[in-house]
Amino acid sequence: MELLEEISGFLQKGRAKNVKALVTQALEEGIDPKAILNEGLLSGMMIIGEKFKKDEVFVPEVLVAARAMNAGLAILEPKLVEVGNEPVGKVVIGTVKGDLHDIGKNLVAMMLKGAGFEIHDIGVDTDPEKFISEAESVGADVICMSALLTTTMPNMKVVIDMLKEKGLRDKYIVMVGGAPVNEAFAKEIGADYYTEDATTAAEVARDAVL
Numbered sequence: 001m002e003l004l005e006e007i008s009g010f011l012q013k014g015r016a017k018n019v020k021a022l023v024t025q026a027l028e029e030g031i032d033p034k035a036i037l038n039e040g041l042l043s044g045m046m047i048i049g050e051k052f053k054k055d056e057v058f059v060p061e062v063l064v065a066a067r068a069m070n071a072g073l074a075i076l077e078p079k080l081v082e083v084g085n086e087p088v089g090k091v092v093i094g095t096v097k098g099d100l101h102d103i104g105k106n107l108v109a110m111m112l113k114g115a116g117f118e119i120h121d122i123g124v125d126t127d128p129e130k131f132i133s134e135a136e137s138v139g140a141d142v143i144c145m146s147a148l149l150t151t152t153m154p155n156m157k158v159v160i161d162m163l164k165e166k167g168l169r170d171k172y173i174v175m176v177g178g179a180p181v182n183e184a185f186a187k188e189i190g191a192d193y194y195t196e197d198a199t200t201a202a203e204v205a206r207d208a209v210l
């Protein structure tokens with residue numbers, strides 16, 4: 001669809017204002033929010049990712065594209081997420097220490113919200129202690145960690161080990177994800193669940209708490 005291709009194009013150029021305007025227009029035209037997400041925003045981000053890999057674009061371009069992506073996501077959120085009255089559980093979510101990637105984490109948070117969870121987003125580059133102190137202070141059911149770098153994945157284990165040291169491991173459902181993470185790694189570090197994408201994360205979290 002032409003409009004979705006335009007969204008993808010503006011996202012790749014990091015034109016947040018245009019992305020916002022076209023996402024709004026697409027919603028007004030009745031285009032399915034999931035199609036806007038997948039065929040507009042995520043498709044643009046994937047193209048940027050490929051170019052980044054091949055050194056055809058660099059950090060500044062990727063950064064502005066990511067800002068445009070988050071701007072588009074903010075417009076889409078109310079349409080993707082219809083929240084009920086009573087939360088099914090509480091989630092603390094963050095990107096691990098040393099890691100600044102937040103788009104996947106934001107998507108997972110959004111889908112969890114849509115699945116009825118109360119979300120406590122502790123952001124990026126999160127100290128291991130923060131996952132635990134926040135979970136303890138809000139009375140969380142689930143701790144969600146995202147990592148996009150092979151160098152930061154081990155920080156997921158740091159959090160899990162810290163939970164064990166404090167005798168709190170069994171109090172929380174621990175979920176991990178992010179592009180370099182997989183089932184084997186999740187098992188190795190002692191996480192409860194690995195999921196590949198945001199939608200599955202929300203389904204698995206719901207099944208786990210209900």
Ligand code: B1M
Nearest residue numbers: 049066099100101102103104146149150176177178179198
């Ligand atoms: Co960076 N980056 N980046 N980057 N970046 C990657 C990850 C990389 C694969 C690019 C590449 O080289 N091909 C590469 C990592 C290589 C590696 O570790 N093996 C990389 C690198 C090297 C770097 C820097 C080191 C570059 C540098 O400075 N030289 C640097 C590191 C900074 C840091 O974090 N300390 C860096 C910086 C950046 C930007 C800041 C410019 C920007 C991030 C901006 C932002 O997030 N606000 C950025 C971006 C955007 C990317 C790519 C292009 C796109 C990531 C993304 O948002 N994808 C990425 C290339 C790629 O992934 N192909 C790349 C879209 C998003 C929806 O997908 O986050 O995977 P994703 O989330 C998915 C699933 O993984 C899953 O759900 C989502 C889909 O539904 N998921 C979960 C995620 N978290 C989950 C948690 C769950 C469950 C599922 O449960 C809890």
